[in-house]
Amino acid sequence: MTNLLYSLGGVLLFTMGFFALIACSHPLRKILAVNVMSTGVFLILVASAYRPESAGNIDPLPHAMVLTGIVVSVSVTALALVLACRVQETSNLAFLKQQRNGSEESGE
Amino acid sequence: MMMSKPGISGRRRFDPFLLLIFLLVLLLTLILARAVCTLPMGGEGLAGEVARFQQQSGVESPVTAVLLNFRGYDTLLEVMVLLLAVIGVWSLATASFVKNSFATSPVQISVVRLLAPLMCLVAAYLVRQGTHLAGGAFQGGAVLGAAGVLLLVTELPWLSVVPSLLLRIGLLLGPLCFLAVAILCMFSGRQLLQYPSGEAGWIVLLIESACAVSIGLTLASLFAGGRPGGDVSDD
Amino acid sequence: MTLIMLFDILLVATLLWLAWRLLATEDIFKAVVLFISFGLLMALAWVRMRAPDVALAEAALGAGLTGPLFLSALRRMERIRKEERRVDTDEDRDDDVKAGNKRKETI
Numbered sequence: 524m525t526n527l528l529y530s531l532g533g534v535l536l537f538t539m540g541f542f543a544l545i546a547c548s549h550p551l552r553k554i555l556a557v558n559v560m561s562t563g564v565f566l567i568l569v570a571s572a573y574r575p576e577s578a579g580n581i582d583p584l585p586h587a588m589v590l591t592g593i594v595v596s597v598s599v600t601a602l603a604l605v606l607a608c609r610v611q612e613t614s615n616l617a618f619l620k621q622q623r624n625g626s627e628e629s630g631e
Numbered sequence: 632m633m634m635s636k637p638g639i640s641g642r643r644r645f646d647p648f649l650l651l652i653f654l655l656v657l658l659l660t661l662i663l664a665r666a667v668c669t670l671p672m673g674g675e676g677l678a679g680e681v682a683r684f685q686q687q688s689g690v691e692s693p694v695t696a697v698l699l700n701f702r703g704y705d706t707l708l709e710v711m712v713l714l715l716a717v718i719g720v721w722s723l724a725t726a727s728f729v730k731n732s733f734a735t736s737p738v739q740i741s742v743v744r745l746l747a748p749l750m751c752l753v754a755a756y757l758v759r760q761g762t763h764l765a766g767g768a769f770q771g772g773a774v775l776g777a778a779g780v781l782l783l784v785t786e787l788p789w790l791s792v793v794p795s796l797l798l799r800i801g802l803l804l805g806p807l808c809f810l811a812v813a814i815l816c817m818f819s820g821r822q823l824l825q826y827p828s829g830e831a832g833w834i835v836l837l838i839e840s841a842c843a844v845s846i847g848l849t850l851a852s853l854f855a856g857g858r859p860g861g862d863v864s865d866d
Numbered sequence: 867m868t869l870i871m872l873f874d875i876l877l878v879a880t881l882l883w884l885a886w887r888l889l890a891t892e893d894i895f896k897a898v899v900l901f902i903s904f905g906l907l908m909a910l911a912w913v914r915m916r917a918p919d920v921a922l923a924e925a926a927l928g929a930g931l932t933g934p935l936f937l938s939a940l941r942r943m944e945r946i947r948k949e950e951r952r953v954d955t956d957e958d959r960d961d962d963v964k965a966g967n968k969r970k971e972t973i
Contacts, residue, residue, distance in 0.1 A: 539885055597932055
């Protein structure tokens, strides 16, 4: 029962993040949505391995997988944030004007 | 209607295209929920197998045993992924260290001076206790990374004069140590990452310590958001 | 038994509510702060799932790293946008600075 409750919570988190990923346009919101999605997947994985104290040991394999997954998702988030900043920088009006001026000067 | 559409401003609430997407996502939710309901829940899984070979793994914590012994190949590749992320960030931007160090309040500086060594101590403890309780390289590395973030936020002036060679060596320490152990195992007539029986305990601890340092430095340099200024690769 | 059940339902409901709020708020800064609290509550959920290793990692990474990462990226983006506005409306710069100050006060 507990497994099912948390797993369904994970499914809802996943689809919520998925919808926000499609519907929102701000890059930071998209990265947040991907993070919520990944948390949902982790919740499903760990919840499917859960068993009450009386039932014995828990399968440690999903835990190890989720542990590495969390660390990887943080590093991927950092990379995505730097990319988003770079996109904003290069689509920046100031940058574009500077580039245009630079190319005009070099053309002359 | 508001409930159903997160992140949408009032103007776009009645976009028919968005409604279509919402319905499709709802359908996906139902399919996934149906799939989850049929999953085998709370089974024994591989718990018995792990418990059976726990003695051979050299550590007492099942999660650490799975991470660094039974599925060591996964963890090796994962540490490489972290390294790749740093390479990606470093090739995209240059970190801008110390700009307005006078703006940092003295209270913050003294708190950081107190906290940073304490966090290093906690990280070392987490790595050490990972052999028999919850904890390990990733948790210790995360705490180390948080300490690094604290130092970066405080904008201490000495951070900009840390030689980048030292940083690079620290970043490579974990992956190279892991790889060296894996290859040495191969040379001594075993398979890749098959530790010699009886000596697995200290090998796992060695790899964990090296990886914790690397992961902490990786996370801190990811937060710094770019390659250190005045680097060898700069013109 | 029922008390634990109640706790489970409350925790899952709070997690879902926080996720919805963080994806739906207009203000990105608020969304990031909600995401940090979402991560901390997630750590509680990991403890409930008998996964203390994952809970430790989530607490350290969710609170100590992901939040500051988003906040620093947000600050960098704001700075880029401010520069853009300064070049875009060069003659109205004074008005712009005043507007910026006013906005800071409201924040």
